[in-house]
Amino acid sequence: MNAYDRLPDPAAVAEVFGEGATAERAYELLTVDVPAASWISALEAARDQLGCGFFDWLSAVDEPGTGFRVCAHVVALGGGTVRKLLLRTTVPHEAPVLPTALGVYAGAGWHERETYEMFGVSFTDHPNLVHLLLPETFEGHPLRKDFVLAARVAKAWPGAKEPGESEGGGPRRRQMLPPGVPDPNEWGPLKGQLPPAPAR
Known part of the structure; x- marks a missing residue:
């Protein structure tokens, strides 16, 4: 063996x-x-x-x-x-x-x-530890859990909504931000312009 x-x-x-x-x-x-x-x-x-x-x-x-x-x-x-x-x-x-x-x-x-x-x-001791996929000017490390997904503040996720969330006025699920997505009222172009989170 x-x-x-x-x-x-x-x-x-x-x-x-x-x-x-x-x-x-x-x-x-x-x-x-x-x-x-x-x-x-x-x-x-x-x-x-x-x-x-x-x-x-x-x-x-x-x-x-x-x-x-x-x-x-x-x-x-x-x-x-x-x-x-x-x-x-x-x-x-x-x-x-x-x-x-x-x-x-x-x-x-x-x-x-x-x-x-x-x-x-x-x-x-790596001889060439430089960027491989992203531009040299890119800041941060995008696969870290604490990396801010700023694109989701600038443009909402375009995916399909849950049943009842489109037209028709059906029941809605509780809205919450996924990990890494900042509150758009605290960060981004709509900062300070939205009602407090519980009302959204």
Whole structure:
């Protein structure tokens, strides 16, 4: 039995990924969480000990109150079996920094640039950590949960309304702003011109 098949046994997880690592398997995907200090050594273990030589993608998730969860999906191809591994770590909102994975997986370069651009997670020693998709003058990181969706103040969402909200005077649902959308009476071109929120 190879190291991949012995996971997520806690002893095997500690042997392969070191102290503080945890693992679980669901839907043919092995997910391993490691401390941020073990990020590069965990990627090296995935490549060298588990045979995950194929780099698929790297991104992040903003988890309010926790930090940014950075995820790398790598795959072992060989022996007629595909073995998938999702390696994750968490960095705090106050200091979202990880070392670059370029030395382990060369394909991580553009993924780290996008993660830096969209979430603000910085990857030290990355040779070209600059904008990939947005203009250089763009301010902020649009996939953070605290990013203000200003376009929704300037122009309302054009999607279909709920039943009863169009003509006909049927019952209406309670109106509320989705996360990230500022109150148009407090921010934007209609600032101070609308009645208080409960009356809207």
